[in-house]
Amino acid sequence: MHTFDDNDIKIFGAPKIENEADVLMRIVEIMKKQRANGNMDRAKELGERIARQIYSPENINSSVAESIAQYKSDEAIYEQIKMLVTFAAEAQIHLLLEKYSVSTMAVNSLYDELIKLDDDLYDNITNAFTFYYLELRKGGDVAELLGKRFAKLCGDKENDALVSLGGEIFISISEIIKEEIESTDFVND
Numbered sequence: 001m002h003t004f005d006d007n008d009i010k011i012f013g014a015p016k017i018e019n020e021a022d023v024l025m026r027i028v029e030i031m032k033k034q035r036a037n038g039n040m041d042r043a044k045e046l047g048e049r050i051a052r053q054i055y056s057p058e059n060i061n062s063s064v065a066e067s068i069a070q071y072k073s074d075e076a077i078y079e080q081i082k083m084l085v086t087f088a089a090e091a092q093i094h095l096l097l098e099k100y101s102v103s104t105m106a107v108n109s110l111y112d113e114l115i116k117l118d119d120d121l122y123d124n125i126t127n128a129f130t131f132y133y134l135e136l137r138k139g140g141d142v143a144e145l146l147g148k149r150f151a152k153l154c155g156d157k158e159n160d161a162l163v164s165l166g167g168e169i170f171i172s173i174s175e176i177i178k179e180e181i182e183s184t185d186f187v188n189d
Helices: 020-036 039-054 062-069 075-096 100-117 125-138 142-153 160-183
Strands: none
Touching: 020 039, 020 100, 039 075, 039 100, 039 160, 062 160, 075 100, 075 125, 075 142, 075 160, 125 142, 142 160
């Protein structure tokens, strides 16, 4: 009986599976490059700067400051405001910074600084962030979706003022993050 040797047959279109060591080496090279060109230091400073800006939500943007200030005495809603502000900052940093390693450094620095300012802020943040990320993934009018989720997390999903405030917070934070990133002279190479 004749056996057929198929060792030389190539299957086209099959995905090339990268060796884990190769992927790790590529990541290490990217990180070295970003460190060498100063982007990692810039990202760290960016995260710290943003944290100090957003730490007091009522000082974020004059257009929403008045709305935020009216909820400062309501501990539950004010806590949700701080969570939405933090989520929006994290999400926008990741969306607007092109290099993943740089955005990760900026977000880590953001959290390190926020924890220094308020170590209790993150006790219950996981649930809120999970819901916000689900809304973000839907696409469309993200500000409106996050506003609705914000109102629901505040315990009053029918409250138009809270829905509006949530959307305004997201838009304001997005603008702040964009301005901060643009003013940080990242090296694009």
